[in-house]
Amino acid sequence: MTVFILVAGVFTGTHVWQETAAELAAAGGEVHAVPLSGVDAGHPAPSARADLETHVEDVIAVIDAVDAASGREIVLVGHDYGIHPVLGAADRRPQRVARVVYLDCAMPQDGVPALAAVPDQTVRGQLVERLRRGETAGALAPPARDEWQRWGSTAGVSDGALDRLTALAAPQPLGTLLQPLRLTGAVATVPTTGVLCTRNGVSIDLVQRLVDFGDPRAAALTGPQVSFFELPTGHWPMLSCPAELADVLLRAAAGEGRRLRPAGAGTPPAHLRPFPLDVPELPRDRRGHVDLYVPGTEGGRRPAVIFVHGGPVPAGARPTPRDWPTLVGYARLAAAEGMVGVTLDHRLHDITDYERAAADVTAAVELVRADPRVDADRVALWFFSGGGPLTADWLTKPPAWLRCLAASYPILAPLPNWGLTDSRFRPVLGVAHAGALPIVLVRAGRETPEIAATVEAFVTAAEDCGAHLELVDVPNGHHGFETLDAPEETRPALLHAMRSVVTHLTSS
Incomplete structure (x- = not known):
């Protein structure tokens, strides 16, 4: 007994x-x-x-x-x-x-x-x-x-x-x-x-x-x-x-239950698997906590797409997010489209770190816009997963130079156990102030119910206030679909989203 x-x-x-x-x-x-x-x-x-x-x-x-x-x-x-x-x-x-x-x-x-x-x-x-x-x-x-x-x-x-x-x-x-x-x-x-x-x-x-x-x-x-x-x-x-x-x-x-796999055992973890598209092998230009991928030396100033990783990610994680194949792949894909692709590291190591992570993202944006190869008036921000709450500031007061905000499988409202009810990191509320800012939202059809509920609430709020929202769906995609799902399932949506962002950056 x-x-x-x-x-x-x-x-x-x-x-x-x-x-x-x-x-x-x-x-x-x-x-x-x-x-x-x-x-x-x-x-x-x-x-x-x-x-x-x-x-x-x-x-x-x-x-x-x-x-x-x-x-x-x-x-x-x-x-x-x-x-x-x-x-x-x-x-x-x-x-x-x-x-x-x-x-x-x-x-x-x-x-x-x-x-x-x-x-x-x-x-x-x-x-x-x-x-x-x-x-x-x-x-x-x-x-x-x-x-x-x-x-x-x-x-x-x-x-x-x-x-x-x-x-x-x-x-x-x-x-x-x-x-x-x-x-x-x-x-x-x-x-x-x-x-x-x-x-x-x-x-x-x-x-x-x-x-x-x-x-x-x-x-x-x-x-x-x-x-x-x-x-x-x-x-x-x-x-x-x-x-x-x-x-x-x-x-x-009785000793039953599922066991976890040790780090490094078996196949590579999802965040270290290859990007599903072939992209040019451009070198990175590392500036502080920011990496820039610049398409050649000709052409003057170019628009930039800044990719903001999710989290929380443990402080000791190696490689750091800006070197993950998915984010590097996105940055090189942006460069293949003639943009400056940017990855960065921010310090979202715990749910309590959103203030600090937001400051890191702002500092990265300022560094990128000050780069002589970047058109400071044409910048897009693209957020992933747990980076979704960081969109709230940019939605609430979008600057004139922010030509597009994109998000892939994002968390768009604090989850129940986060304790962020009174925080400013609530995109569902911020979208009401987005005005004419174009928003490209990439949804995973097989998203977890808890995250999907935040996305649904965001879409409803965006529709209610007439926000300029474009939905790009990956019907059979999971959270982090780029490295979890078959490339033929994800490539069309990934390319569609990228070209939408590029169009917003290059249109007058």
């Missing part, structure tokens, strides 16, 4: 696990939902005094209550914030724990408080300031009914369940978010399973991409003791699909 010990996330208590616990028990499991001090109603310790260490002790108490001589294996499940006390407890009782399940949560590290994983960046900033001032007492008020989305996607949660979640929500003691997690490293010996909720913006393929980029934090996820599952739902699967969650937890306890 497996013993499942379930630990809930911020503002929530044992009540969220009722349906999932019943399913696990019906399948023969023993289930304990941990009442966390200062959060669960009636549990001792005033919320003002509860901290992360308090909650670690709460979990340890449940572990110690399980008869060690019974031979029953313990699986610890941490949802959201709950993974922090779970890891703290497993680190002190590694021999007692058979597996740790990360349920749609971050990967906490030693010495880092849980506030680092708070998705609402406005709240996170306020907590950082309170920590800086040494104000660790008190509690954070729970969200109102219409504010849960700021803490994770509510996709799949019924109105009744959302009403109940709101009614039973409790203030979160600040000490639980501000006190650093302390790990000795013993927990590293415990097998782990990640359960990713795709409607909240994370998938196994996305994690595999981080491994392929060379992110050292992700490299450990390729070990034989690590497995993954996906659930096509939002951030609260215990409310949206409790039976499916229970099934996944049972399979995780």
Whole structure:
């Protein structure tokens, strides 16, 4: 018999696990939902005094209550914030724990408080300031009914369940978010399973991409003791699909799940595969964080197309994006059309880095426009994937020299788990101010539902305000179709989009 010990996330208590616990028990499991001090109603310790260490002790108490001589294996499940006390407890009782399940949560590290994983960046900033001032007492008020989305996607949660979640929500003691997690490293010996909720913006393929980029934090996820599952739902699967969650937890306890491929194993990762078109082998001219591909030495000043990569991309990724075959291919294709093709590196290493990445893109644009080979009054910007939010500034206040804005399989609104609700990086809102700026949008027909929803919202907003939007579709294309799909499927749309951009740059 497996013993499942379930630990809930911020503002929530044992009540969220009722349906999932019943399913696990019906399948023969023993289930304990941990009442966390200062959060669960009636549990001792005033919320003002509860901290992360308090909650670690709460979990340890449940572990110690399980008869060690019974031979029953313990699986610890941490949802959201709950993974922090779970890891703290497993680190002190590694021999007692058979597996740790990360349920749609971050990967906490030693010495880092849980506030680092708070998705609402406005709240996170306020907590950082309170920590800086040494104000660790008190509690954070729970969200109102219409504010849960700021803490994770509510996709799949019924109105009744959302009403109940709101009614039973409790203030979160600040000490639980501000006190650093302390790990000795013993927990590293415990097998782990990640359960990713795709409607909240994370998938196994996305994690595999981080491994392929060379992110050292992700490299450990390729070990034989690590497995993954996906659930096509939002951030609260215990409310949206409790039976499916229970099934996944049972399979995780049995050691099932998908394994990740180590970086460099097998075929090259998608971002390092060849560009699908034959393009001239022009040399690059490297200027700071910018590379220019210039078509010959004749012809005076030429229009420029600046290609802005997506992300987040780990800071240590090699090669850096401006040397990826896809971006180099696009730049050389632009040069074959008589333009100056430009690639660049920007510092979008985390969701919190959009401000810094936007500044890097602006600096790159200024460098390119100042180049004597470039017609400073004829420039196009072309964004990819997670670079999509960076279009917002250019859509909101398009300068006269910006003759076209293009985007391929872009993310055009913050995803639910990004916490960027109040940020300026919202192209869906910015397009209303685009005026006469031509916009070329390349859509992947097999885009992930979460990203496709942002594209659909953008298209609707563009149509409502009469923006000059041209749609170029790759019906069978996936996100990153240039290197994932058959060239014959992608070439026509790729060439069409490039020639549209060139037409806007060269027309009077």
